[in-house]
Amino acid sequence: MVFDKVVKIIAEQLDVDNVEDITPKTSLMNDLEADSLDAVEVIMALEDEFDIEIPDEDAENFKNIGDIAKYIEEKTK
């Protein structure tokens, strides 16, 4: 559930056409060619959508979209 929502937001922010290509292993920067500011914008969109705060020191640990979804699941429990 959370993962699907995360994928939808990321696809919107980064204009990804093939949503099916995004898996938990997909990396924002390596696979979707996001730069550091794109990543910040994705984090902001997620913060707004899930009404949570994602501090920089947590965001720095995200390796892929699976990590992001897991983090948000924990935070919104």
Added chain:
Amino acid sequence: MNSGLRSVGILGTGSCLPENVITNYDLEKIVDTSHDWIVTRTGIHSRRIVDDNTATSDLATKAALKALEAAGVSAKELDLIIVATVTPDMSFPSTACIVQKNIGATNAAAFDLGAGCSGFIYELAVAKQFIATGVYNKILIIGAETLSKIMNWNDRNTCVLFGDGAGAAVLGVTEEGTGILSTYLGADGEGGKFLTLPAGGSRMPASVQTVEQNLHYIKMDGSEVFKFAVRAMGNASKKALKLCNLDVNDIDYLVPHQANTRIISASAKRLKLPMEKVYVNLDRYGNMSAASIPVALDEAIRKGKIKKGYNVVLVGFGAGLTWGSSVIKW
């Protein structure tokens, strides 16, 4: 007019940019960076930098004289001069007093205002009160910076972002229903740590150590400031519009603080505002802190981008943290 308050508007604007242009290619020779990296992350292609003999008041004075000329107001008519800056000539006397002397505004009171990059919006709010209530008739407000003097030219994260310049506006009474419709200001001291110049004040006076540790230069946490800026720009604009019973659809032209094109486009997207309605000049000047908005406004006016009857929104955000927005009916 039933409020008993006078309508206050901008009578004329002026700006001054130093002649010396520093391109991204010039910076490639000083720090480990590239033109492409700077352009994709910031939108900046070049910036203007003063020479060693030029201080903030020199730029402020030239911008002020142009604004007085455009307004058809003489220096002697001024009741008050406010200069917004984070790079004053010195701690005291204020840069506003130096400008007062330079232009011969012998009847004007003068003070500096510190609100980081939001300085021009804070000035508008302060000046508007004095004129609306009838205390003063003509006020000169200036945003002026020589950020090149507080930049660490070895720090590639900050030295590519900033530039020098000054913009000024003369405010006075305008036709009822026109002029400044609203001003909205905000601050968050908790976030102040994200954008600072640590030393040189009473907390950490200048010493051999502060110089050796590069504490007299701008320090910035880029991603935190980016997040703050995108949200502040959208929220402040909406608050100022609401104060005069308008909404985002009523914006004819937006003149935002010029920090980063990515901040401007992300905020415009949040406001659902097409970029044609947004003035951008940071590609040529970089971020000039308190000078950015008045220089952008002056250019937009002189290029005919702002027409009579337009609802123009100014919005700024910066060190403090501070933010502010104003709606002006042209």
